[in-house]
Amino acid sequence: xxxxxxxxxxxxxxxxxxxxxxxxxxxxxxxxxxxxxxxxxxxxxxxxxxxxxxxxxxxxxxxxxxxxxxxxxxxxxxxxxxxxxxxxxxxxxxxxxxxxxxxxxxxxxxxxxxxxxxxxxxxxxxxxxxxxxxxxxxxxxxxxxxxxxxxxxxxxxxxxxxxxxxxxxxxxxxxxxxxxxxxxxxxxxxxxxxxxxxxxxxxxxxxxxxxxxxxxxxxxxxxxxxxxxxxxxxxxxxxxxxxxxxxxxxxxxxxxxxxxxxxxxxxxxxx
Numbered sequence: 604x605x606x607x608x609x610x611x612x613x614x615x616x617x618x619x620x621x622x623x624x625x626x627x628x629x630x631x632x633x634x635x636x637x638x639x640x641x642x643x644x645x646x647x648x649x650x651x652x653x654x655x656x657x658x659x660x661x662x663x664x665x666x667x668x669x670x671x672x673x674x675x676x677x678x679x680x681x682x683x684x685x686x687x688x689x690x691x692x693x694x695x696x697x698x699x700x701x702x703x704x705x706x707x708x709x710x711x712x713x714x715x716x717x718x719x720x721x722x723x724x725x726x727x728x729x730x731x732x733x734x735x736x737x738x739x740x741x742x743x744x745x746x747x748x749x750x751x752x753x754x755x756x757x758x759x760x761x762x763x764x765x766x767x768x769x770x771x772x773x774x775x776x777x778x779x780x781x782x783x784x785x786x787x788x789x790x791x792x793x794x795x796x797x798x799x800x801x802x803x804x805x806x807x808x809x810x811x812x813x814x815x816x817x818x819x820x821x822x823x824x825x826x827x828x829x830x831x832x833x834x835x836x837x838x839x840x841x842x843x844x845x846x847x848x849x850x851x852x853x854x855x856x857x858x859x860x861x862x863x864x865x866x867x868x869x870x871x872x873x874x
Contacts, residue, residue, distance in 0.1 A: 616652040616653050616654045616664060617645070617647070617651075617653050617654065618653075618654040618655075618656065618754070618757070619637060619640075619641065619653060619654065619655055619656070619754060620637075620656055620657075620658055620750050620751075620753055620754035620761065621633065621637060621655045621656065621657055621658075622657060622658040622659075622746075622750050622761055623657070624655065624657050625657075626655060626657050626661045626662075626663050626679070626682065627661075627682075628679070629678065629679055630668070630676050630677070630678055630679070631655060631663075631665065631676065631677045631679060632674055632675075632676050633674060633675050633676070633677065634673060634674045636747070638673065638674055638675055641653075641675065642670060642675055647667060647675075648667070648670070649667050649668065649669070649670055650666060650667065650668075651666065651667045652664065652665070652666050653665060653666075653667060653677060655677060656759055658750065658753065658759075658760055658761030659760065659761075660684055660759065660760065661682065661683075661684060662682075662683060662684075662759060663679050663680075663681060663682040663683070664679075664680050664681045664682075665677040665678050665679040665680050665681075666678050666680065691717065691854075691857075691858045691859050692780075692803070692804050692805055692806055692807050692853070692857050692858060693719045693720075693779075693805065693806040693807070694717065694718050694719050694720075694806070694807045694808075694809070694850065694853060694854075694858075695718070695719060695720040695721075695722065695777070695779065695806075695807070695808045695809070696709075696713055696718050696720070696721045696722070696809050696811065696846050696850065697722045697724060697767075697773050697774065697777075697808065697809065697810040697811070698721060698722070698723050698724070698811050698842075698846055699723075699724060699726035699728070699729055699810075699811060699812040699813035699817065699842065700723050700724065700725055700726060700729040700731050700732075700733070700813055701729070701731065701813050701814060701842045701843060702730050702731050702813075702814060703731070705842065705843040706723055706731075706745070707745070707748055708843050709721070709843055709846055709847065710745055710748045710749050710752065710762075710764065711748055711749075711752045712752075712847045712850075713749075713762070713846065713847065713850055714748075714749045714752035714753050714756060714758070714761075714762050715752060715755075715756045716847065716850040716851055716854055716860075717758075717850070717854055717858060717859075717860075718762050718850055719762055719763070720762055720763045720764070720765075721745075721749070721762055721763075721764050722764075722765055722766070722767055722773050723745075723764070723766055723767070724766070724767035724768070724769060724770060724772070724773040725767070725768050725769055726769075726770065726812055726813045726815075726817060726818075726821060727769075727770075727817075727818045727820070727821060728812070728813055728814070728815030728816060728817070728818065729813040729815075730813070730814065730815075731813075733766070738766055741766070742764060742765070742766055745764045746761075746764050749761055749762045749764060770810075770817075770821040770824050770825065771824050773810075774808075774810070774824065774825055774828040774830065775828070777808045777828055777829070777830075778806075779804070779806040779807055779808040780804035780805050780806050780807065781801055781804040781806070781807045781808070781831075782807075782808045782809075782810075782825075782828070782829050782830040782831060783797070783807070783808070783809050783810070783830065783831055783833055783849070784809075784810045784817075784822060784825045784826070784830040784831060784832045784833065785809070785810065785811050785812070785833060785835065785845055785849065786812070786816075786817060786822050786832040786833070786834070787812075787816050787834070787839075788816075788819070788822065788832075789832040789833060789834040790834060791834075792831065792832060792833050792834065793833060793834055793835075793836060794833040794834065794835055794836075794849075794852075795836075797831055797833050798852070798853075798856060801857075803857045804857060807853055807857070808830070809846060809849055809850075809853075810825055810830060811842060811845045811846040811849075812842065813842055814841075814842050
């Protein structure tokens with residue numbers, strides 16, 4: 604749904620995420636899914652002003668100058684670097700691979716909540732298994748999902764998604780300032796007291812298990828890598844809820860959630 608312009612302001616150009624596009628050139632060629640969305644779904648015309656973001660920190664404004672059968676071109680007028688959120692921690696979510704389409708929900712909502720990276724991993728108790736010959740296909744789909752979610756959320760960047768085969772591979776290179784393991788078998792250390800003792804970290808890693816939880820061996824692997832096992836207390840959350848809930852808590856405590864209104868007075872970004 605289109606929102607009317609605010610009084611005294613011009614209608615802003617539509618903003619699109621164009622991951623992989625080279626925005627350093629004077630004329631940008633748009634193909635594939637983004638072209639179909641712009642030309643076939645939104646029916647944009649020649650001379651329409653648009654904004655393009657590459658998801659890596661560059662955004663530009665331009666005008667559609669050509670509309671072909673399988674592509675369109677945008678003549679660039681202005682180009683600038685997008686500012687990264689000051690003081691917002693880099694958050695990585697290590698997610699034990701869940702069943703069905705739950706991973707897609709986690710990716711979508713995690714992107715809205717500002718996650719920087721999502722690493723699904725094949726936990727010992729993961730019911731879903733991704734054959735090796737389908738990993739690239741699944742990763743491409745997941746990357747499209749976070750790209751679309753970033754566009755809808757008005758993010759200047761796009762989270763990265765990579766797949767790990769097991770817990771050890773997932774956490775091997777985790778060098779975050781704060782590393783948390785949500786583990787149902789932990790009884791003493793609570794999430795609340797752990798976060799209360801922290802200064803604002805520059806980077807945070809979170810591990811969430813699949814539906815069946817993590818094994819004691821996996822928990823020990825995470826602990827050896829510096830992760831702190833914490834309990835949520837009596838509240839039991841599904842795997843697709845736990846990571847989302849924790850991201851919201853972390854962004855409220857250490858990030859920018861609730862710090863100020865959206866630049867457009869709280870209105871959602873134009874699709």
